[in-house]
Amino acid sequence: xxxxxxxxxxxxxxxxxxxxxxxxxxxxxxxxxxxxxxxxxxxxxxxxxxxxxxxxxxxxxxxxxxxxxxxxxxxxxxxxxxxxxxxxxxxxxxxxxxxxxxxxxxxxxxxxxxxxxxxxxxxxxxxxxxxxxxxxxxxxxxxxxxxxxxxxxxxxxxxxxxxxxxxxxxxxxxxxxxxxxxxxxxxxxx
Amino acid sequence: xxxxxxxxxxxxxxxxxxxxxxxxxxxxxxxxxxxxxxxxxxxxxxxxxxxxxxxxxxxxxxxxxxxxxxxxxxxxxxxxxxxxxxxxxxxxxxxxxxxxxxxxxxxxxxxxxxxxxxxxxxxxxxxxxxxxxxxxxxxxxxxxxxxxxxxxxxxxxxxxxxxxxxxxxxxxxxxxxxxxxxxxxxxxxxxxxxxxxxxxxxxxxxxxxxxxxxxxxxxxxxxxxxxxxxxxxxxxxxxxxxxxxxxxxxxxxxxxxxxxxxxxxxxxxxxxxxxxxxxxxxxxxxxxxxxxxxxxxxxxxxxxxxxxxxxxxxxxxxxxxxxxxxxxxxxxxxxxxxxxxxxxxxxxxxxxxxxxxxxxxxxxxxxxxxxxxxxxxxxxxxxxxxxxxxxxxxxxxxxxxxxxxxxxxxxxxxxxxxxxxxxxxxxxxxxxxxxxxxxxxxxxxxxxxxxxxxxxxxxxxxxxxxxxxxxxxxxxxxxxxxxxxxxxxxxxxxxxxxxxxxxxxxxxxxxxxxxxxxxxxxxxxxxxxxxxxxxxxxxxxxxxxxxxxxxxxxxxxxxxxxxxxxxxxxxxxxxxxxxxxxxxxxxxxxxxxxxxxxxxxxxxxxxxxxxxxxxxxxxxxxxxxxxxxxxxxxxxxxxxxxxxxxxxxxxxxxxxxxxxxxxxxxxxxxxxxxxxxxxxxxxxxxxxxxxxxxxxxxxxxxxxxxxxxxxxxxxxxxxxxxxxxxxxxxxxxxxxxxxxxxxxxxxxxxxxxxxxxxxxxxxxxxxxxxxxxxxxxxxxxxxxxxxxxxxx
Numbered sequence: 016x017x018x019x020x021x022x023x024x025x026x027x028x029x030x031x032x033x034x035x036x037x038x039x040x041x042x043x044x045x046x047x048x049x050x051x052x053x054x055x056x057x058x059x060x061x062x063x064x065x066x067x068x069x070x071x072x073x074x075x076x077x078x079x080x081x082x083x084x085x086x087x088x089x090x091x092x093x094x095x096x097x098x099x100x101x102x103x104x105x106x107x108x109x110x111x112x113x114x115x116x117x118x119x120x121x122x123x124x125x126x127x128x129x130x131x132x133x134x135x136x137x138x139x140x141x142x143x144x145x146x147x148x149x150x151x152x153x154x155x156x157x158x159x160x161x162x163x164x165x166x167x168x169x170x171x172x173x174x175x176x177x178x179x180x181x182x183x184x185x186x187x188x189x190x191x192x193x194x195x196x197x198x199x200x201x202x203x204x205x
Numbered sequence: 206x207x208x209x210x211x212x213x214x215x216x217x218x219x220x221x222x223x224x225x226x227x228x229x230x231x232x233x234x235x236x237x238x239x240x241x242x243x244x245x246x247x248x249x250x251x252x253x254x255x256x257x258x259x260x261x262x263x264x265x266x267x268x269x270x271x272x273x274x275x276x277x278x279x280x281x282x283x284x285x286x287x288x289x290x291x292x293x294x295x296x297x298x299x300x301x302x303x304x305x306x307x308x309x310x311x312x313x314x315x316x317x318x319x320x321x322x323x324x325x326x327x328x329x330x331x332x333x334x335x336x337x338x339x340x341x342x343x344x345x346x347x348x349x350x351x352x353x354x355x356x357x358x359x360x361x362x363x364x365x366x367x368x369x370x371x372x373x374x375x376x377x378x379x380x381x382x383x384x385x386x387x388x389x390x391x392x393x394x395x396x397x398x399x400x401x402x403x404x405x406x407x408x409x410x411x412x413x414x415x416x417x418x419x420x421x422x423x424x425x426x427x428x429x430x431x432x433x434x435x436x437x438x439x440x441x442x443x444x445x446x447x448x449x450x451x452x453x454x455x456x457x458x459x460x461x462x463x464x465x466x467x468x469x470x471x472x473x474x475x476x477x478x479x480x481x482x483x484x485x486x487x488x489x490x491x492x493x494x495x496x497x498x499x500x501x502x503x504x505x506x507x508x509x510x511x512x513x514x515x516x517x518x519x520x521x522x523x524x525x526x527x528x529x530x531x532x533x534x535x536x537x538x539x540x541x542x543x544x545x546x547x548x549x550x551x552x553x554x555x556x557x558x559x560x561x562x563x564x565x566x567x568x569x570x571x572x573x574x575x576x577x578x579x580x581x582x583x584x585x586x587x588x589x590x591x592x593x594x595x596x597x598x599x600x601x602x603x604x605x606x607x608x609x610x611x612x613x614x615x616x617x618x619x620x621x622x623x624x625x626x627x628x629x630x631x632x633x634x635x636x637x638x639x640x641x642x643x644x645x646x647x648x649x650x651x652x653x654x655x656x657x658x659x660x661x662x663x664x665x666x667x668x669x670x671x672x673x674x675x676x677x678x679x680x681x682x683x684x685x686x687x688x689x690x691x692x693x694x695x696x697x698x699x700x701x702x703x704x705x706x707x708x709x710x711x712x713x714x715x716x717x718x719x720x721x722x723x724x725x726x727x728x729x730x731x732x733x734x735x736x737x738x739x740x741x742x743x744x745x746x747x748x749x750x751x752x753x754x755x756x757x758x759x760x761x762x763x764x765x766x767x768x769x770x771x772x773x774x775x776x777x778x779x780x781x782x783x784x785x786x787x788x789x790x791x792x793x794x795x796x797x798x799x800x801x802x803x804x805x806x807x808x809x810x811x812x813x814x815x816x817x818x819x820x821x822x823x824x825x826x827x828x829x830x831x832x833x834x835x836x837x838x839x840x841x842x843x844x845x846x847x848x849x850x851x852x853x854x855x856x857x858x859x860x861x862x863x864x865x866x867x868x869x870x871x872x873x874x875x876x877x878x879x880x881x882x883x884x885x886x887x888x889x890x891x892x893x894x895x896x897x898x899x900x901x902x903x904x905x906x907x908x909x910x911x912x913x914x915x916x917x918x919x920x921x922x923x924x925x926x927x928x929x930x931x932x933x934x935x936x937x938x939x940x941x942x943x944x945x946x947x948x949x950x951x952x953x954x955x956x957x958x959x960x961x962x963x964x965x966x967x968x969x970x971x972x973x974x975x976x977x978x979x980x981x982x983x984x985x986x987x988x989x990x991x992x993x994x995x996x997x
Contacts (some may be wrong), residue, residue, distance in 0.1 A: 028691035029729040032644060058688055078785060078826055079729075104826075107833045107872045108880075113934070117927045120973035123966070141980045142973065155733050157792035158837070160740065 017094055018046065020069070022166035023053025023102070023130040024150035027061050029079060031152035034064075035164050035183050038151065044068050047168075049093060053130030053148065054102035055079050077102040077130070090122050094171045095197060099124035103131035103147070109158060112138055115145050125197060126169075126176065134159040135167070135180055137193050144195050146178060153183065174198070217259045221268045225254045229275045236282050241291075245300060245312070248279055252308035255347065262346055262416045269350050273357075276315050280358075283319045293320050306341050310351055313338060318358040321370065328362060328370040329379035335359075336386050345398040346417070352391050353420045356427060359383070366433035377433030381442060384431075388424035389450050392463070395421050396456040414458055421459075422466045429470045439475050440482075448486045457491045464490070464499045473510035474517070476503065477524050484533040488540055496537050497548045501555040504530060508555075511563040521563045527570055530556060531577070538581060546588055550596035553578040557600060561607040568616055571604060575619035579626075587628045594631045597623060601635055605642045612648070614639075615658045624662065629670050633686065636663035640689045643696055651699040653707035660715040666690050668718040687726035694730040705738050706758040713770060721777040728774055732786055735763050736793050743797055760797045764790060764806075771809065780817035784810050784827055788834040795840045803838065804845055811852055821861045828856055828869045836875050839882060850876045854894070863905035867921050871898040871928050878932065888939040891932055895940075898925050899948075910960060918964040919955045923971050926952065930978070934991070942994045949997070 020042070027033060034042075047069045054077025056062055062082065065072050076085035089100040099122035106114050110132040119127040125143040133156035135149035149165035156162055164183040169176050174197040182189050228251035235243035255272055257265075287293050297316050303309040317335050321328045335355055342348040363380035364370040371377075398414050428434060428443055444467075451463045464486070468476060476483060483503070487496055507526065511518060521527070534552050538544060557574045564570050578600065588594055601623060604614040614620055627635055639662065643650070650656055660667060666686055694712060699705045709731065716727040739760045767790050774783040787810035794803035814827055831853055841849065853876065857869030874894035879885040902921040909917035926948050933940045952971065955961060981992040 026733075028688050028695065028726075030695075030733045032692040032695040036647075058684075060685075060688070078830060079782075104833060105829050107829065107875050108836050109833050113931050116977075117924075117931065120927065120977060121924065121966075121970045123969040123973055142977065155737050155740075157736075157789050157796075157834075 017048050017171040019049045019051060019093060019098075019169040019171060020047045020166065021051050021053070021128050021146060021148040021169060022151040023148055024055045024077070024133050024154055024156075025061055025152045026055055026057060026079065026150070026154035027152065029057060030154035031150075034151055035153070037183060037186075037188050038164065038166065038181070041181070041188070042068055049073070049091075051089075051091075051098065051100050051128055053077065053100065053128060054085065055130065057081050073100055075100045075102045078104050088118075088122060090124055095174050096126055096171055096176060097124040099127045101127070101129050103129035110134070110136075110147075112140070112145065116140060116142055119143055119145060126195075128167075132156065132158045133162045135165045135182065137167075137178055137180070139193075139195060144176075144178075148180075149182075214260060214264055217257065218264045218267060221254045221257060221260070222271065225251050225268065225271055225275075228254075229271075232275065232279070236278070241286065241299075244279070244282065245303070248275070248312065249303040249305070249308040251275060252311045253305060255311070255350070256305060256307050258344070258346075260346075262413050265346055265350065266416075269354075272311070273354065276311065276354075279312075280315050280318055283316055284322070287319060287323060293323050293325055296320075307347060307351065310339060310341060311354060314351075314355050314358055318362065321359070321362045324370070327372060328364045329383070332359060332363075332379070332383040336383055336390070339387075340390065343394070345394040345401065348394040349391055349417055349420050352387055352394075353423065356384075356387055356423060360427050360430075363427075363431065365431050377431065377438070378442070380431055381428065381434060381438065384424055384428050385443070385446050388421070388428075388447070391421045391424060392450055392454055392459060396454045396459050399456060399458070411458060418458075418462050422462065422470075425463070425466050425470045429472075436475055436478060439471065440479055444475075444479055444482060448482065452486060452489045455491060457493045460490045460494045461499065464494075465502060468499070468503050468506055473506055474520070476507065477510075477520055477526060480524055480526060480529050484529055487533060488536060492541065496541070497544065497552050500530075500534065500537065501551055504555040504559040508559045508562040511559070518563060527560060527564060530559065531573070535577070545593070546582065546585065546590055547592035547596050549581050550578065550593055550600055553581075554596055554600040554603065557603050561603060565607065568613070572617045572619050575600075575617055575623055579619050579622045582623075582626050585626070588626050589628060594627055597627055598631065598635055598638070602638055605639065609642070609646045610648055611639060611643050611659065612650070612655060615655065615662065621662055629665060632665040632670075636666045637686065637689060639663060640666075640693050644689075644692060648696065650697045651708075652704060653711045656697055656708050656711045660712070663690075663693075664715075667715050667723070669720060683722070684726075687723055690723075691726050691730045694727065694734060697734070702738060702742055702758045705734075705741075706763065709735050709738065709763075709766070713766065717770075717773065724774055724777050725779045725782055728770060729782065729786065732767060732770065732789070735767055736789060739763050739793050739797065760794075761799060761802065764794055764799065764802045768805065768809075775809075775813055775817065780813045781823050781827065784813045784818065785830060787813065788830055792834055792837065795838045798840055800840045800842065800845070803840055804849075807835070807849055811849075814856065821865070824856075824860055825865050825869070828853070828860065829872065832857070832869070832872045832876065836879065839879070839885075858897070858901070863901055863908065864921060867898050867901040867905065868924070870901060871895055871925055874898075874928060874932070878935065878937065880935070886937070888932075888937040891937055892939040892944075895925060895928055895932075898928075906955070914960070915962045916955065916958065916960045917962055918967045919952050919961070920964060920967045920970065922948065922952045922955065923967060923974060927974060930974075934981075934988070945995055949995075 025031060025034065044067055049071045050065055050069045050073065052065065052072065052074040054075045057079045058081050073089055073091060074085045075089055076087055087101065087105060091098050099119060101118060103109065106118050106129065108114060115127060115129060119142050127143065127145045129147055132147060133150035133154060134147060136147045138145045146167060148167040150156065150162050151164055151166045153162045153164035166181055168179045168181065176195050178193045178195065180191050228247045232244055232247035232251060235247055252272060254268060260268065283296060286296065297320055300312040300316050301309055303312055314335055317331050320326060321331050339352055339355060342351050362370055363383070364372065364376060365380055366377055395414060395417060398410060402410060425447065434443060447467065451460055487500070490496065511521060534556060538549055553574055557571060560570045560574055588597065601620065604617065605611065608614060624632060624635060650659060667690065697708050697712060699708060712731055716723065716731060719727055742760050771783055771786050787806045791803045791806035791810065794806060810831065818824055818827055835849055835853055854870065854873045857873050858866055860866045860869055871894060874891045877887040877890040877894065902925060905921065906916045909915065929940050929945050929948060933945060975997045978992060978995055978997055981988050983989065
């Protein structure tokens with residue numbers, strides 16, 4: 016059982032002062048094995064904070080990020096799954112599933128994680144899974160109205176991944192989960 | 206010299222202990238054989254070791270403790286003797302025959318203890334006799350220990366209320382009188398030590414005196430434990446007598462220690478009720494006494510007392526504690542014009558803490574304290590002394606911590622004035638403390654007036670001060686500082702749009718004074734607050750005000766403000782940021798159906814792109830943002846849209862690197878095809894874009910061939926193929942099966958050509974693309990039919 020935290024679009028301090036307190040109290044160091052971050056942190060303090068949660072931190076560059084050296088895309092393998100990471104402002108039209116699926120094919124990954132729209136989504140299609148963890152701070156977005164703070168926790172276990180999404184709605188943390196299974200390492204996710 | 210001294214001392218101590226042990230051995234033998242005479246003889250010899258002058262107080266104490274233990278056994282023996290019929294009075298007489306006075310007096314005290322227990326005489330008589338006899342020892346160290354011994358053996362035999370020793374003749378007053386007398390004599394001995402010996406050894410003497418102070422202080426402790434000493438007795442007898450001795454001894458060390466001792470040892474309730482007397486004594490003390498520490502400690506104790514229970518608060522009011530303490534502080538400061546600034550501030554800091562605990566609702570008192578502090582500091586300019594500034598920060602932090610609400614602190618009119626005294630770096634530190642308090646308590650600042658007051662207060666962070674420019678500040682620290690201001694801006698909010706707009710205007714006014722270095726940090730958060738307001742107004746319904754837009758807050762007004770604000774950024778080293786913000790505003794204007802406003806923002810963005818963004822990588826990002834935003838805009842009429850689209854595709858084709866050009870151009874294809882709007886689906890122009898991208902990809906291949914001898918990767922072709930498939934699926938009639946087939950063949954040929962470079966990621970992409978086509982074929986239905994003709 017490998018826990019992967021996926022989050023992004025915090026936009027601290029431009030659009031939000033900090034992570035919601037309820038999220039902060041849930042995210043405890045030492046429990047998570049990997050963090051993948053879709054970008055737009057935007058400042059070093061957030062990077063350092065994430066690093067304290069877990070040293071294995073992967074970040075893709077968002078257009079507002081202070082650090083210019085984050086890569087545009089990143090791929091990594093966790094267990095039986097290949098994951099791809101990209102902020103998403105490069106994939107036009109923004110939030111369009113078919114265009115994202117193209118990126119997924121290009122990176123040749125089972126799970127593609129992107130952000131930019133601040134809207135949590137999890138799509139399953141023949142090529143795999145496309146996940147958007149939304150904005151961890153509920154930051155303003157020109158694309159999405161009424162953004163609730165959200166982040167995603169993936170539990171990767173063999174050929175199965177359970178995606179937990181945590182959303183802060185009216186001051187309460189609500190959890191939902193979605194199951195995905197790969198038929199085998201060489202084939203696509205069902 | 207010192208080393209020899211300590212070595213010698215060790216020797217003397219060892220010798221003393223040896224002598225003591227030897228004599229006590231014989232004493233025990235005598236006790237075992239009930240030989241009173243010998244017991245007395247050896248005990249006297251044993252006690253003679255305490256006659257030494259060669260030991261420092263620290264070492265003397267070791268000797269004394271051993272003697273003390275032995276005397277306990279002797280006392281038990283005496284008790285047994287009296288039970289066996291020996292007369293205590295005779296015993297009392299007998300011990301006085303000891304040769305030397307010191308052993309004589311120790312023995313006398315020991316017998317005295319038994320005498321009192323026997324009740325053959327009133328306790329008070331014996332006690333009086335003993336306390337006066339001890340006068341025989343005038344050497345300070347020996348006298349102090351002797352009297353300490355007397356205090357030890359007598360403390361459980363005082364004629365206290367309810368004690369067995371209370372009688373018609375013995376009362377609490379006698380007990381008190383005894384202890385007071387012992388205390389007075391001990392203090393005199395202690396003070397005398399100061400004047401013994403050469404003046405160059407003053408420091409050593411003070412150290413030694415320090416070691417002995419608890420012996421003197423113990424008497425006060427004993428007094429506090431006497432049940433019969435109630436508030437009245439304390440007020441009428443104990444305190445006056447003690448203070449009399451303290452004042453009259455005119456010794457700095459004694460005064461400082463004893464004033465503090467009084468405060469620590471007696472109940473806070475008593476202090477409250479005798480506040481006048483206590484405070485009245487302070488001016489009478491030696492000028493060198495550290496009054497402010499004593500005063501501060503008093504106030505601290507009283508603060509804690511107030512904090513301990515709400516029931517005691519009325520008492521404070523009744524005795525007018527606040528005004529008495531205020532006045533006392535004023536007098537002390539007046540009396541010591543040379544007092545260091547740090548000291549003055551510490552006093553006011555303690556008083557403020559006191560006020561916050563005792564009168565939390567009396568903001569006027571707190572303001573008074575700050576005002577008095579300001580008055581005392583005025584004329585000193587910015588305070589440089591580190592200790593003083595530290596105290597000022599503590600002073601200013603106290604109300605923040607108490608009220609957990611910066612707004613309450615802001616009501617204190619003298620608060621900003623105190624802040625003025627801080628030097629620039631410390632002022633900024635304080636401003637940061639204030640911001641942190643707001644963040645920690647999630648305080649919402651909700652009116653423009655409050656925002657104004659707050660920003661005045663933290664102006665050290667907002668702009669350069671008039672005096673020195675800020676280039677000494679470390680870059681990281683500066684960033685952190687400005688980021689905290691940015692976070693603060695998020696906390697300024699009011700649901701009412703009118704008020705919120707005022708808040709935005711106020712913040713804008715302040716941050717525009719910040720100069721070019723600060724604007725990139727402070728403008729974005731202000732902007733996003735404004736865009737949130739725009740969205741809120743959208744949600745409340747757009748009412749076209751027939752009398753013009755000028756009065757009410759409207760999105761249009763906000764956009765005007767934003768327009769002006771972004772202009773400041775473009776002059777100021779951050780064109781990428783300015784461009785991004787323009788696009789954000791454009792999209793917001795789009796949602797408000799304000800076509801001219803949206804167009805204006807786009808124009809600004811384009812100008813920024815053309816004139817100020819020259820870095821290739823930045824251009825690529827900017828282009829994607831432009832295309833992505835433009836793709837979502839529905840508010841533009843045909844002409845405007847065409848103009849903007851034409852420009853965007855133009856920019857795309859002119860990016861420096863061919864692959865970037867290619868990708869930007871095929872991204873532009875989406876500008877001609879918007880899913881939700883049928884009249885924005887122009888299949889031909891989509892295809893034109895894709896073909897243009899193909900031409901660029903081809904050119905890239907040829908260039909690579911010419912420059913490097915191989916044709917490079919087919920990655921771009923595969924990407925374009927995927928775009929063909931995208932539009933094919935969407936139903937663009939111009940994207941035919943033939944076109945797709947042709948592209949697939951082209952890719953295959955390129956890959957198999959001699960000059961091809963192998964690229965595993967391109968291979969993988971092609972594989973996944975082919976797999977996708979297969980999958981779509983197998984889907985069946987309309988999709989399957991569509992894909993059927995494509996051969997892979």
